[in-house]
Amino acid sequence: MRNEPARLRFEIVARDGDARAGILHTPHGTIETPCFVPLATRGSVKGLLPDEVSEMGYEMVLGNTYHLMLAPGGERIAEFGGLHEFMGWDRPIITDSGGFQVFSLAHGSVADEVKGRRGRPPLEGGVLSIGEEGVRFRSYVDGSEQFLSPERSMEVQGQIGSDIALAFDECTPFHADRDYTARSTERTHRWLDRCLAWHADHGPAGQAVFGIVQGGTHEDLRRESSDAIASAGVDGIAIGGTLGKDKEQMREVVGMTVGMLPVEAPKHLLGIGEADDLVEGVAIGLDSFDCAVPTRLGRHGMALAPLPERRFRYDVRKSRNREETGPLVVGCPCVACTRHSRGYVHYLSKSEELTGVRLLTIHNLTYTRELMRGARAAIVTGGYGAYRDAILAGAPPWEAAD
Amino acid sequence: MRNEPARLRFEIVARDGDARAGILHTPHGTIETPCFVPLATRGSVKGLLPDEVSEMGYEMVLGNTYHLMLAPGGERIAEFGGLHEFMGWDRPIITDSGGFQVFSLAHGSVADEVKGRRGRPPLEGGVLSIGEEGVRFRSYVDGSEQFLSPERSMEVQGQIGSDIALAFDECTPFHADRDYTARSTERTHRWLDRCLAWHADHGPAGQAVFGIVQGGTHEDLRRESSDAIASAGVDGIAIGGTLGKDKEQMREVVGMTVGMLPVEAPKHLLGIGEADDLVEGVAIGLDSFDCAVPTRLGRHGMALAPLPERRFRYDVRKSRNREETGPLVVGCPCVACTRHSRGYVHYLSKSEELTGVRLLTIHNLTYTRELMRGARAAIVTGGYGAYRDAILAGAPPWEAAD
Numbered sequence: 050m051r052n053e054p055a056r057l058r059f060e061i062v063a064r065d066g067d068a069r070a071g072i073l074h075t076p077h078g079t080i081e082t083p084c085f086v087p088l089a090t091r092g093s094v095k096g097l098l099p100d101e102v103s104e105m106g107y108e109m110v111l112g113n114t115y116h117l118m119l120a121p122g123g124e125r126i127a128e129f130g131g132l133h134e135f136m137g138w139d140r141p142i143i144t145d146s147g148g149f150q151v152f153s154l155a156h157g158s159v160a161d162e163v164k165g166r167r168g169r170p171p172l173e174g175g176v177l178s179i180g181e182e183g184v185r186f187r188s189y190v191d192g193s194e195q196f197l198s199p200e201r202s203m204e205v206q207g208q209i210g211s212d213i214a215l216a217f218d219e220c221t222p223f224h225a226d227r228d229y230t231a232r233s234t235e236r237t238h239r240w241l242d243r244c245l246a247w248h249a250d251h252g253p254a255g256q257a258v259f260g261i262v263q264g265g266t267h268e269d270l271r272r273e274s275s276d277a278i279a280s281a282g283v284d285g286i287a288i289g290g291t292l293g294k295d296k297e298q299m300r301e302v303v304g305m306t307v308g309m310l311p312v313e314a315p316k317h318l319l320g321i322g323e324a325d326d327l328v329e330g331v332a333i334g335l336d337s338f339d340c341a342v343p344t345r346l347g348r349h350g351m352a353l354a355p356l357p358e359r360r361f362r363y364d365v366r367k368s369r370n371r372e373e374t375g376p377l378v379v380g381c382p383c384v385a386c387t388r389h390s391r392g393y394v395h396y397l398s399k400s401e402e403l404t405g406v407r408l409l410t411i412h413n414l415t416y417t418r419e420l421m422r423g424a425r426a427a428i429v430t431g432g433y434g435a436y437r438d439a440i441l442a443g444a445p446p447w448e449a450a451d
Numbered sequence: 452m453r454n455e456p457a458r459l460r461f462e463i464v465a466r467d468g469d470a471r472a473g474i475l476h477t478p479h480g481t482i483e484t485p486c487f488v489p490l491a492t493r494g495s496v497k498g499l500l501p502d503e504v505s506e507m508g509y510e511m512v513l514g515n516t517y518h519l520m521l522a523p524g525g526e527r528i529a530e531f532g533g534l535h536e537f538m539g540w541d542r543p544i545i546t547d548s549g550g551f552q553v554f555s556l557a558h559g560s561v562a563d564e565v566k567g568r569r570g571r572p573p574l575e576g577g578v579l580s581i582g583e584e585g586v587r588f589r590s591y592v593d594g595s596e597q598f599l600s601p602e603r604s605m606e607v608q609g610q611i612g613s614d615i616a617l618a619f620d621e622c623t624p625f626h627a628d629r630d631y632t633a634r635s636t637e638r639t640h641r642w643l644d645r646c647l648a649w650h651a652d653h654g655p656a657g658q659a660v661f662g663i664v665q666g667g668t669h670e671d672l673r674r675e676s677s678d679a680i681a682s683a684g685v686d687g688i689a690i691g692g693t694l695g696k697d698k699e700q701m702r703e704v705v706g707m708t709v710g711m712l713p714v715e716a717p718k719h720l721l722g723i724g725e726a727d728d729l730v731e732g733v734a735i736g737l738d739s740f741d742c743a744v745p746t747r748l749g750r751h752g753m754a755l756a757p758l759p760e761r762r763f764r765y766d767v768r769k770s771r772n773r774e775e776t777g778p779l780v781v782g783c784p785c786v787a788c789t790r791h792s793r794g795y796v797h798y799l800s801k802s803e804e805l806t807g808v809r810l811l812t813i814h815n816l817t818y819t820r821e822l823m824r825g826a827r828a829a830i831v832t833g834g835y836g837a838y839r840d841a842i843l844a845g846a847p848p849w850e851a852a853d
Contacts, residue, residue: 093799093806096498098786121773121798129776129794137790371523374531384500388539392531396523397495404495406805 057213057257057284059315059336065433067307067334070425073109073315075141075212076255077133080108082315083331083428085322085421086143086339087414091116092136094414095344096407099138105411106418109141109212111339114205115150115197119190123208131210143339144211146202146244146261148218149289149319151176151184156222179219181236199243207253214252215287216244218261223291230265237263238277245281257284259317262310266293266302275309285315288335292321300329307333324353324361324420328437331424343417347409350398352377353416355445365409370395380445383415384408419446426450459615459659459686461717461738467835469709469736472827475511475717477543477614478657479535482510484717485733485830487724487823488545488741489816493518494538496816497746498809501540507813508820511543511614513741516607517552520599521592525610533612545741546613548604548646548663550620551691551721553578553586558624581621583638601645609655616654617689618646620663625693632667636692639665640679647683659686661719664712668695668704677711687717690737694723702731709735726755726763726822730839733826745819749811752800754779755818757847767811772797782847785817786810821848828852 056076063070071082087094087102089110094102102110112132117123129135132142154175177185183198202217218237221230241260248258260278264270278286288306292299303318310316315336321327322340330338343353350366355378365377376386377394385394385408394412397405423446427436432450439449458478465472473484489496489504491512496504504512514534519525523537531537534544556577579587585600604619620639623632643662650660662680666672680688690708694701705720712718717738723729724742732740745755752768757780767779778788779796787796787810799807825848829838834852841851 091799091802091804092795093804096805096809098806098809099790100786120802121794125774125794128774129792135792135795135798137795372527372530384502388501390531390537392523392527393494393537393539397493400493400522402493402495403498403805403808404500407498407500407809 056255057315059285059313061313063429065428065431066332068331068424068428068433069334069336070428071315071336073141073336075257077139077141077212078108080141080337081425082336083421083424084108084337085327085343085417086111086337088113088339088341088344089136089138089142091120092132094410095348096403096410099136101411102138102414103140105414106422107414109143109337110138112142112144112209112211113147113150114144114202114209115147117144117209118147118197118205119188119195123205127208127210131208133210141212142209143213143317144206144209144215145319146206146215146217147197148202148261149220151186151197152179152220152222154186155179155184156220156225181239183217199240200247203244203247203252203258207248207251207256210253211256213257213259213285214248216241216258216260216283218263218289221263221265221290223266223294225265225291227265227267227270230263230267231270234263234265234270234274237261238274238281241278241281241283245283259283259285259287259315261287261289261319262306263290264306265291266298268305271302271306272309275306279311279314285317286310287317287319289319296326299326303330303335304333307335322417324417325357325441327417327420328424328440331428332433332437343413344410347413348406350405350409351413352394352409353413354378355440355443357441357443365391365395366398367395377409377412378416378445380447381412381416382419382447383412385412416446423447423450458657459717461687461715463715465831467830467833468734470733470826470830470835471736471738472830473717473738475543475738477511477659479541479543479614480510482543482739483827484738485823485826486510486739487729487745487819488513488739490515490741490743490746491538491540491544493522494534496812497750498805498812499816501538503813504540504816505542507816508824509816511545511739512540514544514546514611514613515549515552516546516604516611517549517599519546519611520549520607521590521597525607529610529612533610535612543614544611545615545719546608546611546617547721548608548617548619549599550604550663551622553588553599554581554622554624556588557581557586558622558627583641585619601642602649605646605649605654605660609650609653609658612655613658615659615661615687616650618643618660618662618685620665620691623665623667623692625668625696627667627693629667629669629672632665632669633672636665636667636672636676639663640676640683643680643683643685647685661685661687661689661717663689663691663721664708665692666708667693668700670707673704673708674711677708681713681716687719688712689719689721691721698728701728705732705737706735709737724819726819727759727843729819729822730826730842733830734835734839745815746812749813749815750808752807752811753815754796754811755815756780757842757845759843759845767793767797768800769797779811779814780818780847782849783814783818784821784849785814787814818848825849825852
């Protein structure tokens with residue numbers, strides 16, 4: 050039981066160009082930024098225990114409102130004392146709003162877009178209706194009809210008891226036309242007002258609310274959205290929505306949007322987590338990032354590595370790794386690299402052994418942690434530009450700082 | 452690099468009736484008996500890292516020659532310096548001979564029998580031929596033709612470098628008639644001689660060899676086999692083969708067989724690991740046990756518990772566990788029970804989250820470790836009969852000793 054804990058406060062402790070090192074103060078402790086936030090979609094970082102996540106140096110995880118509301122449900126989580134208690138994680142938690150997932154059901158996912166695929170057809174029994182009030186959809190868990198709206202999203206995030214809640218938004222797809230995007234973005238702003246109004250009356254003490262900037266790839270819509278979110282009285286700002294057809298456009302849209310936002314606000318980039326995107330994002334002043342990449346790649350036999358020409362990853366299951374007695378990545382401090390060979394992880398991954406998934410998940414999260422830790426250290430010492438260049442040129446994080 | 456390490460030595464340090472507490476001395480350290488041996492079928496205890504297994508109190512794991520010879524192959528493991536090096540486990544390893552698996556391909560598994568099913572039809576492309584020389588079969592990994600014989604099994608186990616190797620045997624199925632069983636058992640004895648001859652010339656220094664008593668459910672065949680194995684110059688004795696149609700007959704066959712064997716020999720019971728079987732097995736003088744039960748049940752949402760009327764387990768995924776804020780088993784010292792609720796594990800298991808598998812695996816192995824630790828302590832203090840009765844009556848291991 051917390052007694053009126055302090056709401057979120059963001060302190061910038063060092064700057065290097067637009068990059069900054071900060072401290073986010075939340076009811077469950079502080080988070081050093083820039084930081085990466087691992088996904089605990091269904092109340093666990095897949096395959097890891099909470100202590101293992103914090104021992105790796107992570108200070109915050111992200112829970113998905115969409116998944117958690119369908120099972121076990123916000124009410125059940127509240128009965129258990131909130132998500133911190135339920136999952137045994139006593140550090141900060143950020144929750145998304147569920148908007149991304151329900152609109153992905155309707156529009157196809159951002160991943161489809163980045164990969165050049167157009168929106169998938171809606172899943173059978175997925176979204177039933179989208180309107181001003183909210184979204185009706187069918188639960189993938191039990192087929193029941195569900196409703197998600199600004200108020201309902203905030204209610205569930207209140208039951209979850211996250212330290213940072215995200216406002217309910219429509220994640221407009223890349224293939225939406227300008228008119229749809231404009232109307233959708235305006236609705237997202239009205240939804241933000243409803244979120245904040247509900248939260249002011251019913252939100253748990255100490256829970257911060259971040260608004261989400263939408264506007265697709267259109268400069269004027271991004272500006273409108275940036276202004277609307279910044280003036281709405283939020284505790285921080287997330288950048289969401291379609292970020293373009295490829296990485297280049299993504300960086301352009303994100304860079305443009307960050308420039309429209311108040312410098313002092315904490316800024317989170319949703320769903321982006323590849324090494325080059327992280328160091329570029331930090332360079333323009335983003336403070337936090339969440340992404341499925343490190344954990345999901347681990348479940349698919351992929352190891353993060355200082356390989357810019359190969360999207361900073363390689364497939365451990367390839368036969369060339371079979372006889373390798375060295376580690377996944379030379380110099381990496383994780384248990385997979387210090388205690389085991391690449392050939393062993395290759396064998397476990399090929400054999401679909403759970404321990405292989407675990408070793409790769411630990412490696413990928415350790416690698417990403419090192420990347421962000423190095424970024425912060427470089428900002429503090431004023432060497433961030435060199436650090437970024439070294440990472441992009443293929444230096445491992447623990448050497449890039451030298 | 453080991454300099455002519457001492458071969459296996461078994462020291463009995465306390466007795467209570469037929470039960471005994473002992474110490475197995477191996478080239479990679481000692482093992483306190485009676486003990487349970489978790490499976491590391493493909494070079495990992497599924498989902499766990501080696502340190503986690505040893506921190507749970509386990510001193511030995513079992514590797515499967517059949518799986519390891521097909522991938523990554525004995526040669527590859529030898530190139531990595533043996534299985535201890537390959538999997539990062541520096542404590543004792545026991546390997547089975549591969550016989551159980553190749554004959555299961557032909558006959559159906561013991562599990563099928565215990566569950567009352569008759570032998571499954573041979574897997575497509577499974578066993579190609581069974582003869583005096585050995586068994587030809589097709590690899591499930593790549594379809595290649597493989598050959599397993601006494602010499603080949605010992606060769607692979609030599610490459611693996613286990614502390615204890617098992618002789619190559621035919622695991623005769625329950626539905627085999629007396630004649631088949633008699634002929635098969637005699638061949639198993641000839642195969643043991645071939646194993647020992649090969650091992651004397653080529654086996655790694657320090658590796659012990661256990662013979663396996665066969666003979667089905669027939670008293671005279673079990674006696675013949677017991678005499679043959681005991682007089683063959685083995686370092687220890689495993690009890691294998693069909694143990695009957697149900698638990699009652701299994702205990703009868705095992706009890707009868709143990710009585711035919713030299714008291715001072717270390718005795719391993721293959722493939723048996725339920726709580727009642729473990730405490731009954733210890734009572735008649737068995738020293739070690741291996742079984743997939745604790746780890747496999749964990750992967751299927753089952754938690755071990757002091758529930759004799761329900762085979763010492765329950766299904767965590769049942770909806771009655773949904774709201775349970777207490778632990779899986781009250782008093783259990785594992786991280787799943789001390790840090791998490793049953794409702795959380797229920798949710799993770801229902802959601803097929805890897806962390807759920809991990810928590811249940813840790814719980815089940817901790818529970819089994821507690822059971823065996825309690826058994827040993829009770830033997831040492833002369834209270835084993837009461838301990839066994841308490842376990843069979845439903846006391847948890849940490850209370851049964853009181």
